[in-house]
Amino acid sequence: MKVLLTRPLGRNQAMEEQLSRRDVAYLVTPLLAIIDTNESITNAVLDQTDNLLFISTNAVDFAAKKLHNNFPSYCRYFAVGQATADSLAQYNIHAVSSPEDSQDSEGLLSLPQLQHVEKQSFIIVRGLGGRETLAEQLQLRGANVSYWQVYQRALPKLDGKEITQHWKSFGIDTIVITSGETLSNLIELVPKELFAWLRACHIIVPSNRVELQAKAMGLSHITNANGANTQAILTSLAL
Incomplete structure (x- = not known):
């Protein structure tokens, strides 16, 4: 087995360390660039917020920079996935995360804590754009929802064929x-003439949604790790 790690720059160290310990060959090619936005938030807005909901580890880290690591202590925290919850824990914040078998927005929405949220306020901390499922479902349940978009994604400059x-x-x-x-x-990135090679690769994905996306894109050798954290990925690799 030879593994390609694709997280943004600076996000692959934990997997690199674990693969090296197990003598598994790997390459690192970030397939997503993460950059800051100019979007800030005021203390007045945070003071009126009942719940902060973080979409990703990037959302946690960019929010931490903007808040100078001073997260509010008076609201509830939610995290999409254990990896995001672990990132919040580094700032001494306990977050309720998605169930182990559904580390995505749908899993988070299934939590008992999010079933009765009438008149509660939520700020969803995320990257620019993205899915609207969480906001839409929380609004249908009577919550007041807004976004704080703290980063944006871009495709790194790479020569696809090369x-x-x-x-x-x-x-x-x-x-x-x-x-x-x-x-x-x-x-x-992968040119059509090399797509057969990609189709033969074992693709590890973090959630049911991305698994369906991979199948729709013509891939078939897929394992759903049910999470993006290091342990979930290692388990899916049978390591």
Whole structure:
């Protein structure tokens, strides 16, 4: 097994360390660039918020920078996925996270704590754009929802044919994907004449939604890790 790690720059160290310990060969090619936005938030807005809901580890880290690590202590915290909850824990914040078998928005929405939210206020902390499922469902349940978009995503500048040939020559047969955007960027990069190679690769995805997305894009050798954290990925790799 030779593994391709695709998280944004600076996000692959934990997996690199674990793969090295197990003598598993790997390459790192970030398929998503994460950059700051100019969107800030006032203390007055935070003071009126009952719940902060974080979509990703990037949402946590960029919010922390903007808040100078001073997270509000008087609201409830929710996290999409254990990896996001773990990131909040680094700032001494306990967040309720998605169930272990559904580490996505749908899993979070299934939590008992989010069934009766009439007149509660939520700020969803996320990247620019993205899915509207959480906001729509919470609003249907009577909540007041707004966004704080603290980062934006971009496709790194890569030569698709050149980088795919590099992966193929190295012998990559397993690709770790941790978001739908990363999967879309992978599909966009790989030229048609090399798509058969990609289809033969074992694709690790973090959720049911991304699994369905991968199947819709023509991939079939897929394992759903049910999470984007290191342990979930290692388990899906049988390591």
